[in-house]
Amino acid sequence: MKYKTLYGVIxxxxxxxxxxSYARIKLITLxxxxxxxxxxxxxxxxxxxxxxxxxxxxxxxxxxFSWHNTSIKPETIVFRVLQDKASKAxxxxxxxxxxxxxxxxxxxxxxxxxxGSARVRITYAINRLNKKYHYIARANxxxxxxxxxxxxxxxxxSGEEFLDANMNTGSGNNIALPMGLDETQExxxxxxxxxxxxxxxxxxxxxxGYRNRAQDKLNVLMHYNLQNDSKHNLxxxxxxxxxxxxYQQDKKGTSVFVGEDWGQYTARDDESKxxxxxxxxxxxxxxxxxxxxxxxxxxxxxxxxxxxxxIENFKDKPVTLTIEESLIHLRNETFSPAxxxxxxxxxxxxxxxxxxxxxPLKKQTSSQKIAYQVTLPPRKGSEKIVKQVQKLNINFKxxx
Amino acid sequence: xxxxxxCKCKEINTSSLMLQLSLLMLCMIxxxxxxxxxxIDLSTLPSRDSVQLTIYNSEDLTLVRxxxxxxxxxxNNRLQFSWANxxxxxxxxxxxxxxxxxxxxxTNSTFPxxxxxxxxxxxxxxxxxxxxxxxxxxxxxxxxRADYSGIINQSGKTMALDSFVTVTNxxxxxxxxxxxxxxxxxxxxVERVNELVRQxxxxxxxxxxxxxxxxxQMARKMLGKSAGRYAMAAPSxxxxxVMDEEKDVExxxxxxYYIFSIEGTESIPNLWSKRLRSSFSEAIEIDTVYRYRPRxxxxxxxxxxxxxxxxxxxxxxxxxxxxxxxxxxxxQQGSLTYIAGLALKxxxxxxxxxxxxxxxxxxxxxxxxxxxxxxNIWMHYPKAKVxxxxxxxxxxxxxxxxxxxxxxxxxxxxxxxNFTDSSIKVEIRRVISGHAELxxxxxxxxxxxxxxxxxxxxxxxEKQELLYETAVKKGxxxxxxxxxxxxxxxxxxxx
Numbered sequence: 033m034k035y036k037t038l039y040g041v042i043x044x045x046x047x048x049x050x051x052x053s054y055a056r057i058k059l060i061t062l063x064x065x066x067x068x069x070x071x072x073x074x075x076x077x078x079x080x081x082x083x084x085x086x087x088x089x090x091x092x093x094x095x096x097f098s099w100h101n102t103s104i105k106p107e108t109i110v111f112r113v114l115q116d117k118a119s120k121a122x123x124x125x126x127x128x129x130x131x132x133x134x135x136x137x138x139x140x141x142x143x144x145x146x147x148g149s150a151r152v153r154i155t156y157a158i159n160r161l162n163k164k165y166h167y168i169a170r171a172n173x174x175x176x177x178x179x180x181x182x183x184x185x186x187x188x189x190s191g192e193e194f195l196d197a198n199m200n201t202g203s204g205n206n207i208a209l210p211m212g213l214d215e216t217q218e219x220x221x222x223x224x225x226x227x228x229x230x231x232x233x234x235x236x237x238x239x240x241g242y243r244n245r246a247q248d249k250l251n252v253l254m255h256y257n258l259q260n261d262s263k264h265n266l267x268x269x270x271x272x273x274x275x276x277x278x279y280q281q282d283k284k285g286t287s288v289f290v291g292e293d294w295g296q297y298t299a300r301d302d303e304s305k306x307x308x309x310x311x312x313x314x315x316x317x318x319x320x321x322x323x324x325x326x327x328x329x330x331x332x333x334x335x336x337x338x339x340x341x342x343i344e345n346f347k348d349k350p351v352t353l354t355i356e357e358s359l360i361h362l363r364n365e366t367f368s369p370a371x372x373x374x375x376x377x378x379x380x381x382x383x384x385x386x387x388x389x390x391x392p393l394k395k396q397t398s399s400q401k402i403a404y405q406v407t408l409p410p411r412k413g414s415e416k417i418v419k420q421v422q423k424l425n426i427n428f429k430x431x432x
Numbered sequence: 433x434x435x436x437x438x439c440k441c442k443e444i445n446t447s448s449l450m451l452q453l454s455l456l457m458l459c460m461i462x463x464x465x466x467x468x469x470x471x472i473d474l475s476t477l478p479s480r481d482s483v484q485l486t487i488y489n490s491e492d493l494t495l496v497r498x499x500x501x502x503x504x505x506x507x508n509n510r511l512q513f514s515w516a517n518x519x520x521x522x523x524x525x526x527x528x529x530x531x532x533x534x535x536x537x538x539t540n541s542t543f544p545x546x547x548x549x550x551x552x553x554x555x556x557x558x559x560x561x562x563x564x565x566x567x568x569x570x571x572x573x574x575x576x577r578a579d580y581s582g583i584i585n586q587s588g589k590t591m592a593l594d595s596f597v598t599v600t601n602x603x604x605x606x607x608x609x610x611x612x613x614x615x616x617x618x619x620x621x622v623e624r625v626n627e628l629v630r631q632x633x634x635x636x637x638x639x640x641x642x643x644x645x646x647x648x649q650m651a652r653k654m655l656g657k658s659a660g661r662y663a664m665a666a667p668s669x670x671x672x673x674v675m676d677e678e679k680d681v682e683x684x685x686x687x688x689y690y691i692f693s694i695e696g697t698e699s700i701p702n703l704w705s706k707r708l709r710s711s712f713s714e715a716i717e718i719d720t721v722y723r724y725r726p727r728x729x730x731x732x733x734x735x736x737x738x739x740x741x742x743x744x745x746x747x748x749x750x751x752x753x754x755x756x757x758x759x760x761x762x763x764q765q766g767s768l769t770y771i772a773g774l775a776l777k778x779x780x781x782x783x784x785x786x787x788x789x790x791x792x793x794x795x796x797x798x799x800x801x802x803x804x805x806x807x808n809i810w811m812h813y814p815k816a817k818v819x820x821x822x823x824x825x826x827x828x829x830x831x832x833x834x835x836x837x838x839x840x841x842x843x844x845x846x847x848x849x850n851f852t853d854s855s856i857k858v859e860i861r862r863v864i865s866g867h868a869e870l871x872x873x874x875x876x877x878x879x880x881x882x883x884x885x886x887x888x889x890x891x892x893x894e895k896q897e898l899l900y901e902t903a904v905k906k907g908x909x910x911x912x913x914x915x916x917x918x919x920x921x922x923x924x925x926x927x
Contacts, residue, residue, distance in 0.1 A: 125678050399802055
């Protein structure tokens with residue numbers, strides 16, 4: 033262990049003579065760190081656990097612990113005497129902790145039953161020793177499976193070095209890595225191979241917008257859906273939030289970068305959706321074909337709206353497309369706000385002119401949104417593309 | 433640099449010696465009043481025999497009681513008490529005779545105008561003796577606070593709890609070997625001590641203060657009083673024959689307050705802090721409940737750790753004073769994992785401690801409004817001055833009529849999924865205001881006239897969809913603000 037300055041130093045004061053203010057003559061021993069663990073498990077707080085063997089004399093001992101130029105959170109410091117072979121013969125009591133003025137230090141007063149050595153563990157939270165997760169993913173050529181690796185980057189700006197540290201990532205991994213001052217270490221935490229992925233396409237006029245508003249063409253967003261469970265060769269650990277960079281193998285076997293997204297925290301058995309990019313070979317036109325307001329009485333109306341989607345798949349593969357419609361947006365879009373209730377609660381029903389054969393998707397449908405899924409056949413050679421037309425009829429009720 | 437501030441008691445001599453010089457003297461000679469105007473005096477410095485600090489945490493206030501032995505002669509005696517560069521409230525200084533109370537009495541106290549941090553006591557004694565006096569005063573600048581360290585065991589069922597008290601001394605005075613008593617509770621003060629000190633110091637002359645300090649330093653050197661960081665440390669371990677035990681902190685109630693008395697004495701030099709363990713409980717049973725209570729915890733499902741300050745938890749001896757608690761969890765390797773640093777509120781004996789340890793990403797929690805509809809719509813016809821309900825038939829459309837009353841119906845699903853490795857308890861508090869009805873077959877109880885608590889438990893990996901419907905009367909239909917619960921099976925809607 034190298035000490036440039038006395039930061040993070042534990043010192044046993046054997047003799048202390050003080051004549052004035054802080055000038056002091058003292059003899060100290062510097063018990064080295066026997067073991068250091070950097071705990072990265074907590075999302076926001078990094079914990080250091082260090083073990084040192086401290087020589088103790090029978091009676092009362094002062095143990096100094098100082099952390100000049102480091103950013104330890106003093107309120108989190110925990111001092112424990114471990115019951116191992118070395119310290120078993122000793123009985124110890126921590127009598128008090130004293131904090132000197134204007135110093136990043138403390139002194140434990142420890143009573144010992146015998147002369148000997150005690151193995152102590154000091155735990156504390158430290159600032160500016162942070163971690164970031166990121167993922168490198170490689171999808172296969174038909175985008176049915178993906179290999180990916182989770183990396184952890186640890187950035188040490190804490191002002192202290194931990195040269196014999198074990199990184200505990202909280203997911204069963206203990207990795208021995210030295211952390212120098214102002215050093216950044218990146219390491220592979222987990223690798224997952226042949227993870228089945230589900231590639232989907234989504235349109236939503238209000239949330240995802242238009243590719244060409246004048247031509248009523250919607251943005252078509254492409255997603256990879258991951259299921260963090262054993263069926264999908266995952267499910268051993270939750271996936272921490274971090275950037276996913278996705279590459280795909282081309283026919284020559286080389287990798288091409290296809291997109292990136294921020295992966296959200298995904299618990300075991302939960303699912304995750306990664307937005308990769310926009311699809312240009314799927315064209316979805318959205319047109320409001322009909323809007324009709326029927327007065328019930330006075331200022332009370334029902335509103336009938338028909339939305340038409342014209343869908344073309346120029347890809348040579350079949351695709352699954354999710355069509356989402358924000359219903360508040362649709363109501364506001366079809367009738368000016370002056371004529372409708374400002375209420376956020378809307379009453380609606382699916383009308384009889386709806387052409388979707390399947391029921392709305394249960395998971396994505398609520399009072400605010402309706403979603404349908406359609407399967408689009410692939411383009412067949414140079415044959416004319418089959419245009420699929422779907423209609424959504426919504427009856428807004430009791431508006432005023 | 434350390435300040436040699438002092439609070440001292442001097443016995444004053446009539447003989448002339450050096451200007452402003454304080455000397456240690458074994459005899460006591462009294463001073464005629466006429467000589468007081470002169471700056472020539474001789475004094476002795478009786479040291480403190482004992483000192484007791486009673487520290488209040490609700491105010492910047494400490495009651496100091498110190499005893500000193502002084503030589504008293506028959507007749508008039510004059511004592512000088514000064515407290516240069518300290519935070520003592522001059523209006524609170526009191527003198528009591530612990531020995532010979534019948535033989536001596538305090539004639540008067542004089543506060544010299546040119547020396548704001550000083551007073552003279554004139555004592556009339558009928559005997560010549562060595563008397564024990566108690567000087568008491570309030571000072572600001574000494575404070576104490578509680579803090580806690582909790583380590584949850586691997587099962588998550590019990591927690592080892594260390595309670596600490598930390599005393600910080602910024603009063604300007606060193607207190608060696610002081611008995612320390614800590615008061616928990618909120619007292620009433622009509623004037624702050626530090627404000628009284630500030631007022632008293634207002635007229636203080638800087639030059640005078642510097643001279644006094646120099647004199648104090650000299651006196652201190654001559655007294656050989658040790659100061660500094662290691663003055664408080666036990667001299668050497670080898671001198672000890674018996675191992676010291678941790679100090680006991682005795683807890684007792686007094687009026688509306690609790691007093692923690694630290695066993696023995698403690699030395700707390702100026703600007704230092706000292707932390708002592710006030711109690712330890714090895715295995716407190718803790719309960720973890722996931723709660724949705726936006727008013728208390730924000731718009732999240734909070735993981736709340738609950739334990740009781742009672743005998744069963746090896747607590748309950750006294751209230752838990754307000755303070756920060758750091759919570760860790762012991763993992764399989766015996767290492768500690770950090771959970772959270774939280775504020776623990778004042779907790780009475782037998783009261784529950786509830787600690788919000790934040791959001792657990794392993795619990796999926798989402799409320800979805802599945803469907804809304806309206807009915808019982810009433811129209812107001814201003815010309816005819818009548819109300820008619822829509823759908824009652826035979827309505828002639830009147831373009832001037834307006835909706836005046838209706839019922840809003842909403843169907844909700846509360847999605848819950850437990851991704852953790854243990855079963856969990858969930859409590860959801862929802863406010864449904866107005867003239868409302870809540871229809872459901874869930875475990876729902878009313879918390880107040882417009883709030884309900886929904887309770888459920890989820891096994892490992894379990895997913896639940898809690899369905900309920902609300903009907904709220906609006907406009908003309910609303911008659912009173914009261915929520916009614918109705919037992920009704922609610923189905924997932926089909927669109």
